[in-house]
Amino acid sequence: MSDLNALAAETPTRPPAAPSGKSRSLAADAWHDLRRSKIFWAALAIIVVVLLMAIWPSLFTSADPHDCVLSRQHKGASGGAIFGYDFQGCDVYAKTVYGARYSIVVGVFSVLIAGVIGLTVGLSAGYFGGWLDALLSRFVDVMLGVPFLLGAIVLGKRLSADPGNSNGVLAVTLTLGILGWTTAARVLRSSVITAKNQDYVAAARMLGAGSGRLIFRHILPNAMAPYIVVLTILLGINIASEATLSFLGVGLKGDAVSWGISISEATGYVRVAPGPLIWPSVFLAATVLAFIMLGDAVRDAFDPKLR
């Protein structure tokens, strides 16, 4: 079946050299598709803005989120405080901008932790199979059986009892990382198994390739795409989960500023002043949505079946 992008005129004698050396890798093809996707650009824009907020909050506001004056409690928008003031008199806009940092940091690092654990477990289970797979899969099943909130609360409390943990960032990050790797591991395991059964892996084995080459040259590159997508989705979920944990009091503490904390504090006063609740929620939802959309677009672009 001739591919729509197939080269012309293959003849038994050598054909003339191709005019443009267009050797398009799968990545290049994917990029070509991504470039045309509006969803991709929208998601990327949101993420870039949020990242900037996290790294240079002063770019967005000159106010200080800790500058809270009770007399301004629940005042409406005025001056630079375009979102108004919360129940403590803090600038909601400033808090939202500064809150991006911890939310992103927790999100990214917890996903890194989950990603590494998930990779190790999923790859071992999928590649070696047999009793190792049975053992690891049952372990994953047990972990999945632990209710997330319960596990997060227990783990969170235990980890935040650690003296080296001042504002709870490390505890929350570890908690989310430890509880989040299971789904990713399952996804990786099944794509490793699929890749392992492909003909090109058999071909490499026939040539005499050892496990190392098979894993790193053949199986992983072809199994990673769905894994990366799952991780981007997990990123969005973890940012939201940090908010939940902070809301429950097991997340960040002290004078740390995050969207979760803002939301948690503002809930009690929502009837009086909805602003302090709505704005951080909007930012949170937009960020999570952006990561999920990014994951979707990347998955579709890298899918060779959609070519």
Add this chain to the structure above:
Amino acid sequence: MSDVSDLVLETRGLVKHFPITQGIVFRTKVGAVRAVDGVDIQLRRGETLGVVGESGCGKSTLAKLLIGLEQPTSGEVLVRGENIARLSGQGLRRARRNIQMVLQDPYTSLNPRMTVGDIIGEPFAIHPDAVPRAGRARAVQELLDLVGLNPDHVNRYPHQFSGGQRQRIGIARALALRPEIIVCDEPVSALDVSIQAQVINLLERLQRELGLSYIFIAHDLSVVRHISDRVAVMYLGKIVESGYHMAIYEQPTHPYTQALLSAVPVPDPRLRGRRDHIVLEGDVPSPADPPSGCRFRTRCWKAQPYCADHEPLLQIRQRSPHPSACHYAEIRDVIHRY
């Protein structure tokens, strides 16, 4: 005729049973799929042995056994006299340089994320002593040229090639280590008719130029006849008849071979209604539970009670000048006009 030192590949009593197990934690064996059940073949230098049979006959498993992707339950696979079934690690890696395989599906046999140059060059990376690093790029280009592809396309990816071209890449990969033996497992089945001719011609040319020996496994009997010198017919894990192509195709003696050949359509309408037409009843028995004695007896029109009790051996018989596994073997022409 040809002396024994000319033998590049031989199997003796090759058997592969896949156990059927029950239970999740403690698996007990309740039976076995007898995929290959005692196969002896010989392949000489420069010749092509065709292996034909329908689904379930075991030819794919045989291919995997020959190439070392599966370990035999018993029996030997001798590549130039060395039993590769006994080898592992370094020894196996070294032996693999002499026998390679071309796979069936050109769309899944090449890693979509590797360039064509990397794919063909991988054998050199795995066996660094085959070609020195400095000469590898040249070697890859020569291989591309050898199979009729443009050497300037080394940096392209598989999805930029057509099915026939991908199959050529697979052939180039198989040739990289200069093996003597190539096992072709349905190499043209997934290709369009006109492209099949290209690849078949290529395989023949390579055989002439490089002195290769082929095991050609396929279900298309016309293609097998075209390329093979000798042919073996398989049914339920055993060879039921073998011989030179002329003998098998024009003077088949085993009922299964006769039925098989009579079912193959010939692109000549003048033969319509003028050929011997044998229609087999029923389905192929399960390889997990083959019939006693002669395995073909449940579908054979010649079957006698004797066939159930005595398994016929593959041997020359009174009415069969070439080896045939039937007690009542007899020549019957099923492909020509009568």
Add this chain to the structure above:
Amino acid sequence: MTGVTDIKAQIDALPGLDPRAPLLHVEDLHVEFRTRDGVAKAVNGAGFHLSAGETLALLGESGCGKSVTAQAVMGILDTPPAHITGGRVLYRGVDLLRLAEEDRRKVRANRIAMIFQDALSALNPVYSVGFQLAELFRKQRGLSRKDAKQRAIESLDQVRIPAARQRIDDYPHQFSGGMRQRVMIAMALALDPEVLIADEPTTALDVTVQAQIMGLLAELQHQRTMGLILITHDMGVVADVADRISVMYAGKVVEEAPVYDIYAHPAHPYTQALLASIPRLDLKGQQLNVIRGLPPALTDIPSGCAFHPRCGYAREICRQEQPPAYRIAPHRESRCHFIREVLGV
């Protein structure tokens, strides 16, 4: 509940229906697929006709448009991305492409039926075979449950499935490949269609099973004087069963001829090259002809005659002008500027 006579009457009452007109006549059909990579012209003016009791083979390699043509006739193309941009599909004089969907559906099961290559995906895996068959009789013929089941058993008998009465409750995956194909044939023939379109019905089967199925089709066709359209790339199967052959390339019928003529004296370079490239069971040592180049991408079909880049007889005119269908003899047509050369006269 509508009975047999009702549906039959309804179809017969369709405006324009002429019982003496040819069973099926496809004229100048054009189908394109609009994809993000461009417009793929899958069918470019294909046409053929079929009479009762005849077997027509639509022969060609992948991408030639034979399956798409059949699906257009059946009315089962996914629109979008497929769009029928021209032509007529005349069933006894009625243009199916212009019918309302409801009428189309009536014709589809009751007059024209189709079987596919893969029975496993054509049959619903969660219902038993008997249920699927009986449902046809219940819905389309208004039979009672009991009668429908009886008819289902008879259908399985007709396609020679042993122990039909017991197997009626089995699920598709419990049948072997060949048996499943028979079940699919039974379902297609249940409502006594006049035309059966078989799209690569035996490609995925072993050769002995293939022979059984082709024999069954021939027998059933003979019994019912049905028209059979066989879509395939296998020139051996065609030689065994077809009365006439239409060879397709890049969405067009490039040659049409009775079966004996086309094998003996092909009148189109593509047909000729194709015949010369297949190995034969009864020959050894012939050089296999190679058609150089590749089939064209459907988004970029060559100008003039689509086959010219690969044709040994091609000249300048082939690049500029699409050859019309020249009539060489009654029932023989070929789209080539140099038919005489191809025939060697």
